[in-house]
Amino acid sequence: MADLFEPDVELRWRGKDTKVKTVSLPFQTVEHIDLWDVQASEEQQAVFEQMRQADPRWEGWTNRLIWGDNKNVMASLLDEFEGQIDLIYIDPPFATGANFTAKVEVGEAGDKAEKAASIIEQKTYNDTWGRGRASYLQMMYERLALMYRLLSATGSLYVHLDYRMDSYIRVVMDELFGKEESFLNEIIWAYKTRETSTRNWNRKHDTILMYVKQADYTFNADALRGAYPEEYLARFKHEDEIGKYVIRGKGGEGSPFPGQGDLTPEQEKKYPEWTYRQYLDDAGRLPRDWWEIDILNSNAAERVGFRTQKPEVLLERIIRASSNPGDLVADFFCGSGTTLTVAEKLGRRWIGSDLGKFAIHITRKRLMEVAASKDMEGKGQEYGKPPHPFVIQNLSEYKTYQFADTEEENREKYFEFILELYRAEPEPGHDLLHGKKGRHYVHIGELDSEMTIENVRRAVAELKALGADKLDVLAWEFAMNMDLDIETLQQAEDVDVKLIRIPREALQVKDPRKENIHFYEMPRLDVAVERRDGQVVLRIIDFNVYNLEDFSEDVIEILESYSDLIDYWAVDYDYDGQHFVSRWQTYRTRKDRSLELEFAGEESQVCGNQMVVKVVDIFGNDTNKLVEV
Numbered sequence: 001m002a003d004l005f006e007p008d009v010e011l012r013w014r015g016k017d018t019k020v021k022t023v024s025l026p027f028q029t030v031e032h033i034d035l036w037d038v039q040a041s042e043e044q045q046a047v048f049e050q051m052r053q054a055d056p057r058w059e060g061w062t063n064r065l066i067w068g069d070n071k072n073v074m075a076s077l078l079d080e081f082e083g084q085i086d087l088i089y090i091d092p093p094f095a096t097g098a099n100f101t102a103k104v105e106v107g108e109a110g111d112k113a114e115k116a117a118s119i120i121e122q123k124t125y126n127d128t129w130g131r132g133r134a135s136y137l138q139m140m141y142e143r144l145a146l147m148y149r150l151l152s153a154t155g156s157l158y159v160h161l162d163y164r165m166d167s168y169i170r171v172v173m174d175e176l177f178g179k180e181e182s183f184l185n186e187i188i189w190a191y192k193t194r195e196t197s198t199r200n201w202n203r204k205h206d207t208i209l210m211y212v213k214q215a216d217y218t219f220n221a222d223a224l225r226g227a228y229p230e231e232y233l234a235r236f237k238h239e240d241e242i243g244k245y246v247i248r249g250k251g252g253e254g255s256p257f258p259g260q261g262d263l264t265p266e267q268e269k270k271y272p273e274w275t276y277r278q279y280l281d282d283a284g285r286l287p288r289d290w291w292e293i294d295i296l297n298s299n300a301a302e303r304v305g306f307r308t309q310k311p312e313v314l315l316e317r318i319i320r321a322s323s324n325p326g327d328l329v330a331d332f333f334c335g336s337g338t339t340l341t342v343a344e345k346l347g348r349r350w351i352g353s354d355l356g357k358f359a360i361h362i363t364r365k366r367l368m369e370v371a372a373s374k375d376m377e378g379k380g381q382e383y384g385k386p387p388h389p390f391v392i393q394n395l396s397e398y399k400t401y402q403f404a405d406t407e408e409e410n411r412e413k414y415f416e417f418i419l420e421l422y423r424a425e426p427e428p429g430h431d432l433l434h435g436k437k438g439r440h441y442v443h444i445g446e447l448d449s450e451m452t453i454e455n456v457r458r459a460v461a462e463l464k465a466l467g468a469d470k471l472d473v474l475a476w477e478f479a480m481n482m483d484l485d486i487e488t489l490q491q492a493e494d495v496d497v498k499l500i501r502i503p504r505e506a507l508q509v510k511d512p513r514k515e516n517i518h519f520y521e522m523p524r525l526d527v528a529v530e531r532r533d534g535q536v537v538l539r540i541i542d543f544n545v546y547n548l549e550d551f552s553e554d555v556i557e558i559l560e561s562y563s564d565l566i567d568y569w570a571v572d573y574d575y576d577g578q579h580f581v582s583r584w585q586t587y588r589t590r591k592d593r594s595l596e597l598e599f600a601g602e603e604s605q606v607c608g609n610q611m612v613v614k615v616v617d618i619f620g621n622d623t624n625k626l627v628e629v
C-alpha cells in the first residue's frame with residue numbers, strides 16, 4: 001500500500017475498514033513428503049544438483065502446503081516472506097456455497113458421494129459470500145492487502161474473477177497498489193460451454209486482473225509467443241536477405257499511400273521515400289490479453305474431482321510469463337492445487353494454502369502423482385519426475401484473539417448451549433474449562449477455528465492445577481495430527497484426554513434440552529504388527545469412523561468395508577516423536593481405485609523405532625496411530 005497515496009477514486013462499502021488486524025502464528029508441520037530422494041533418477045538428481053548450485057534460493061528450501069484461513073496464513077508468513085513472493089495467483093470463490101462441497105469417490109468401485117462443507121468452511125461462507133458484496137469486499141480487501149505486502153518488488157499479482165465482482169475488485173486493487181501504472185491487464189479467458197440463456201448474452205468468459213508493484217516487473221513475453229494465423233502469414237509475400245516482408249506506405253503530407261499495406265514492388269520502386277518493408281517477426285506472435293482455452297471437461301485426464309479446478313494450460317501461461325525458474329509462486333486459495341502443480345513442473349518454488357482439508361488432501365495426492373501428469377514441454381508426454389520435497393502444515397496457535405471484538409455474552413451463551421447439548425454442567429470461574437460431566441472437565445472449541453494442541457495443553461495445565469486428570473475436548477474441527485500429539489501429551493502429563501467432535505446438526509438445534517444429539521470420539525485406527533521372513537508387517541485391521549455425519553444416506557449404503565473410507569495412508573517407520581515424515585505411502589488414484597492394506601519393512605530398517613501410521617479418509621481428515629515394534 002502506498003502510504004502517502006491519496007486516492008482520487010475510492011470504493012466504499014458498508015463496514016469498510018482499511019486497518020487490517022493480523023497476528024503471526026507459528027506453523028506446525030504435520031507431514032513431510034519426500035519422494036524426490038527416493039524416486040528421482042540419477043540423471044534427474046544431477047540436473048537438480050546443478051540447478052541448486054546455480055541458484056542459491058533452492059538451498060534448504062521446502063515447498064509448503066498449508067491448511068488454514070489464508071488471512072492468518074499470510075499474516076504468519078510475513079516475517080519470513082515480506083516482499084519475497086515473485087508471483088501470486090488467486091482464484092477466490094464468489095457467491096456460491098457450492099464452492100465448499102465436493103464429489104468424493106468411495107472405495108474400490110469409486111461410487112460418488114457428496115462431501116458437505118465443514119463448519120469452518122460454512123462459517124467463512126456465511127460471513128462473506130453468504131452476506132453479499134460488502135462482506136465479500138472486506139474479506140478480499142484484507143487478503144489483497146496482505147498479498148501486496150508479500151509480493152516482491154518485481155512481482156505480479158493475478159486475481160481470477162468473473163462478471164460479478166471483477167469491476168469492484170479492480171477498484172479495490174487500484175486503491176491498494178496506489179499507482180495507475182500498477183494495473184497492467186484485464187485478461188479475458190474465453191471458453192465454450194453450453195449456451196442456455198435466452199434472456200441475456202451467454203456469459204462465456206472469466207476475467208483475470210494483473211497488477212504489478214513497480215515498472216521493473218518480470219514479464220517474459222518471448223516465452224509466450226505463438227504461431228501466426230495462416231492468413232496473416234500469407235500477407236508476407238516478398239522475401240529478401242533479412243526475411244519475409246510486406247511493403248507498406250508511409251503517412252504524411254503528399255503521401256500517395258497513407259497508411260496502406262500490401263503495396264507492390266513496382267509501387268515501392270516508384271516511391272521509395274513513401275514506402276517501407278515491414279518484416280515478419282520470426283519469433284512468433286506476441287501474447288495478447290484474451291485467451292481461448294477450453295474449460296476442463298469432466299473426463300479430462302487432469303481432473304482430480306474438484307468442481308472449480310482450472311486448466312493447467314491457463315496457469316502455465318501465467319507462470320511462464322510472470323516468473324522464472326527458481327522464483328517463488330504462491331496461491332492462497334489453492335483448491336485442487338493447479339497453480340502449485342504447474343509451478344512444480346516448471347521448476348518454480350511454491351507455497352499454497354486452503355481452508356478446506358479436502359482441498360489440501362486432493363492437492364497432496366495431485367502433487368505426489370505429478371510424475372504421471374502431462375509434461376509442460378513435450379506435448380503428449382508425461383512429466384516423469386517426482387515432486388520436490390514438500391511439507392503439509394497448519395497454524396498451531398489457537399485463535400482466541402478473534403473474540404476480542406465479539407461480545408463476551410454471546411460467547412458465554414455459546415458455551416452454555418454446547419454444554420447443555422452434551423449434557424454437562426457449566427463450571428464458572430475457570431479460563432479454559434467450561435464445564436463438567438461426571439468426573440470429566442469439558443473444554444469447548446470456538447466456532448470458527450480448529451482445536452490445536454497448544455490450546456489443549458493450556459486446558460490441561462488448568463485441569464492439573466485443580467488436581468483433576470480427565471478432560472473431554474469438544475470441537476468442530478481438530479488440527480491435523482491432533483491424536484498423535486494428544487498421545488504424547490497424555491503420557492507426559494499423566495492425564496486422560498478425549499477428543500470429541502461436535503456434530504454439525506448441533507447448529508440446527510433450537511432448544512438443546514429437547515434434543516438428543518450424539519457426540520462422537522475421533523475415528524479410531526487399529527493396526528496389527530507381525531514379523532514375517534525378516535520383515536515387519538503392519539496391517540490396517542480396522543478404521544472406525546463413529547461420526548458418519550459427512551456421509552449422505554446413499555453413501556452409507558455404498559460402504560462395504562472400513563477400508564472404503566480410506567483414501568491414503570502413509571508410514572513413518574522412523575518417527576522422531578515430533579515430525580511425521582511420510583517414508584512410505586499408498587493411495588487410491590482415479591485410474592486405480594484399489595488400496596493395499598499392508599506395509600512391510602525390513603526388520604533391520606524398522607526395529608527399535610517408533611512407527612506412526614497416518615490414514616487420510618476420503619474427506620481429507622487424518623487419523624494417526626503410534627506403533628511400537
Ligand SMILES: C[S@@+](CC[C@H](N)C(=O)[O-])C[C@H]1O[C@@H](n2cnc3c(N)ncnc32)[C@H](O)[C@@H]1O
Nearest residue numbers: 069070091308309310333335336338354355356
Ligand atoms: C475456486 S476454488 C480454487 C480452485 C483452484 N484454482 C483450482 O484450480 O483447483 C477456491 C478455494 O478457495 C478456498 N478458500 C475460500 N476461502 C478461503 C480462505 N479464507 N482461506 C483459504 N482458502 C479459502 C476454498 O476452500 C476453495 O478451495
